[in-house]
Amino acid sequence: MATVVLFHSVYGRRPAVEAAAERLRAAGHEVHTPDLFDGRTAPTLDEGRAVQEEIGWDELLRRAVAAAAPLSEKGLVYAGLSLGAAFAQSLALADEHARALLLLHGTYDVPEDASADGLPVQLHVADPDPFEPGDWLNTWYLHLGRTGADVEVFRHPGAGHLYTDPDLPDHDAEAAERTWRLALAFLAEVDAER
Numbered sequence: 001m002a003t004v005v006l007f008h009s010v011y012g013r014r015p016a017v018e019a020a021a022e023r024l025r026a027a028g029h030e031v032h033t034p035d036l037f038d039g040r041t042a043p044t045l046d047e048g049r050a051v052q053e054e055i056g057w058d059e060l061l062r063r064a065v066a067a068a069a070p071l072s073e074k075g076l077v078y079a080g081l082s083l084g085a086a087f088a089q090s091l092a093l094a095d096e097h098a099r100a101l102l103l104l105h106g107t108y109d110v111p112e113d114a115s116a117d118g119l120p121v122q123l124h125v126a127d128p129d130p131f132e133p134g135d136w137l138n139t140w141y142l143h144l145g146r147t148g149a150d151v152e153v154f155r156h157p158g159a160g161h162l163y164t165d166p167d168l169p170d171h172d173a174e175a176a177e178r179t180w181r182l183a184l185a186f187l188a189e190v191d192a193e194r
Contacts, residue, residue, distance in 0.1 A: 001027070001029045001030065001187075001191055002030070002077045002099065002100070002145035002187050002191050003028045003029070003030045003032075003074045003075070003077065003189055004021075004024055004029050004030065004031045004032070004072070004076070004078075004079050004102075004187070005031075005032045005033075005034065005067065005071065005073060005076050005077070005078055005079065005088070005091075006020060006021055006024070006031055006032070006033050006076045006079045006080065006084070006088075007034065007036065007064060007069050007078075007079070007080040007081065007083075007084030007087045007088050008034075008035070008036065008037070008079070008080075008081055008083075008084050008181045009048070009081040009082035009083050009105070009162060009165075010042065010045065010048035010049055010051075010082060010083040011041060011042050011043075011045075011162075011165075011168075012035070012037040012039075012040055012041035012042055012048065012051070013033055013034075013035045013036075013037065013039075013050045014041050014165070014167065015167065016081075016164065016165040016166060016167055016168075017033055017081065018033065019166075020081070020164065020180075022035050023180055024183075024184070024187070027184050027187065027188070029077075029187060029191075032067065032071065032076075032101050033042045034063065034064065034067030034068075034077065035109070036055075036063045036064060036067075036084075036087070037051055037055070040078040048056065048083075049126060050058075051181040052083065052088065052126040052134055052143055053096075054062055055136065060087065061087065061090065064066060064087040064090075064091060065091065067073065068091055068095070072095055072097050073097055074097075075097045075098070075099040076095065076097065076098055076099060076142075077099050077100040077101070077102060077104035077187065078091050078092040078095070078098060078100075078102070078106065079101075079103070079104070079189060080102075080103060081104050081105055081106070081162065081164070081165075082105040082106040082131070082161065082162055083106065084106070085104060085105060085106030085107060085108065085141050086106060086107075086108035086166075087132055088101060088102070088103060089101060089103060089108045089110075090101070090108060092116070092119065092121075093110070093111065093114045093115075093116055093119075093147065098116075098119060099120040099190055100119065100120040100121070100122075100186070100187070100190040101116075101119060101120070101122075101149070101185065102121075102122050102174075102183055102187070103121070103122070103124070103127065103166070104123075104124050104164060104179065104183075105124070105125060105126070105129075105131075105162050105163070106130075106132065107123065107125075107132060107136075107137065108132065108179045109141065110143035110144050110146075110147065115147055116144070116147040116148055116149040116150075117148035117151075118148060118150060119147075119148070119149040119150065120131075120149075120150050120152075120186070120189070120190055120193075121144060121149045121150065121151045121152065122150070122152045122154070122182070122183065122186045123154065124154045124156065124179045124182070124183070125137065125153070125155055125156070126155070126156055126158075126159040126160060126161050126172075126175070127156055127157045127158075129161050130161065131161055132161075140172075149174075152186075154178075154179070154182060156172070156175035156178065157181065158172065158175075159172035159175035159176075160172060161167075163164055163175045163176055163179075164176040164179055164180070
């Protein structure tokens, strides 16, 4: 089965991250959940952003790379929740061994020179999502498509931004179940192509 590195959101490695990992493990996948915040979690978005800013983007990216590098040769599926999706995408586009990219609630800038020929990518976002507006998503989709990635986008109407986290006001149980069903099918397909 797939080896997945799942990066947490700006709230830190909260119970919802471990619950997501357990869901993937129950399907037979090996899942790693690096803690980029060194044990710190945030009860609010603003507090999470303060932790993110205090640590700094470069250091968070360094931590993400350090967590994934020892596993890279296995051919990782990079996955991320909101802020974690930015790290997952950055690493997947830089890793020639990457097997797939699973993005939940977030995207990131696509470098001009990025190449991801045939990389399977699945994105799940709320619709509408204040952090992932439609114009941005359309541009992101076109840019990622130019890298050669095989991109699938699922928009979930009426859900809040981080709708898979049952401990947040954004939670939408129906959209979350639909997302995990599609994500597990995606991982099974990736695994079958090995």
